[in-house]
Amino acid sequence: MFLPGFWSEFGMCTEPSAFGARCNFPENDFPHAHRVIRSADDIDELELPNPETDGLLPFVLNRLKRAQPAIEKAGHSIRFAVARGPLNIASFLMGSTEFITMMMMTPDKAHELMRKVTGFLKSWLDLQRKTFPTIDGIFLLDDIIGFMGEPEFREFGLPYFQELYSAPVSVKFLHNDAPCRVCAPILPEMGVNLFNMGFEVSLPELQELTQHKVTLMGNLPPRDVLAAASPEEVADQTRAILDSLPDTRRILMSCGGGVPPGVSSGNLRSFIQTVRTYKR
Structure with missing residues (x-):
């Protein structure tokens, strides 16, 4: 993560x-x-x-x-x-x-x-x-x-x-x-x-700013989504980020910053499973 x-x-x-x-x-x-x-x-x-x-x-x-x-x-x-x-x-x-x-x-x-x-x-x-x-x-x-x-x-x-x-x-x-x-x-x-x-800047914007030369690791909000949301909401937010990407190369899905205290195992599993099974 x-x-x-x-x-x-x-x-x-x-x-x-x-x-x-x-x-x-x-x-x-x-x-x-x-x-x-x-x-x-x-x-x-x-x-x-x-x-x-x-x-x-x-x-x-x-x-x-x-x-x-x-x-x-x-x-x-x-x-x-x-x-x-x-x-x-x-x-x-x-x-x-x-x-x-x-x-x-x-x-x-x-x-x-x-x-x-x-x-x-x-x-x-x-x-x-x-x-x-x-x-x-x-x-x-x-x-x-x-x-x-x-x-x-x-x-x-x-x-x-x-x-x-x-x-x-x-x-x-x-x-x-x-x-x-x-x-x-x-x-x-x-x-x-x-x-x-951090999660304030979207991955597509960062892809443009870095001219697609840097692998980006993020960008799920750590506190408000990964820690505070339900597993279903984590999955929805994760899919929304993936859907927003015109190009999924040089992307490592993670959270936008460190994993905060209080993240449940259920939310982590939901995030990982959503990324593993994602299809456009």
């Missing part, structure tokens, strides 16, 4: 924890990482983490190592190196408003932070690939892309994503379920060949 395969994380705390971020794990809420950068001057002193030893990263790898025998016994493999994207991590380290403001006010400092985060991410993704040789894909999650205009993204995002996606893997997967009309035409230039988006 979401990422094809198996992955391990501690939510948005995963990578910021390696930079020393204090992390909260509320009982009934998502994990949260606190800021470590209070001003642009702090960036000079920000040390690059060692992904083998720092923060929660060793625990992420060990969870996968412990699960690996059962995964492979079931006939599957670990296929993706997974991380939050560089803009996302930078925004957690500094605060979203402060980071975006810094892009406008002191762009050199913004690039310095992006350079450090990207260098760290390269080593983190490389470590995952070395640990699990079956990996043949990179998966980055970065919603901050959706809050940037095209000129800003081309300056502060594109070069760093291109560097990360230049790794020698077959699948280069991006998740951004914030607004994506600005970034969609740039996805091929980024190196992305698989994209999971």
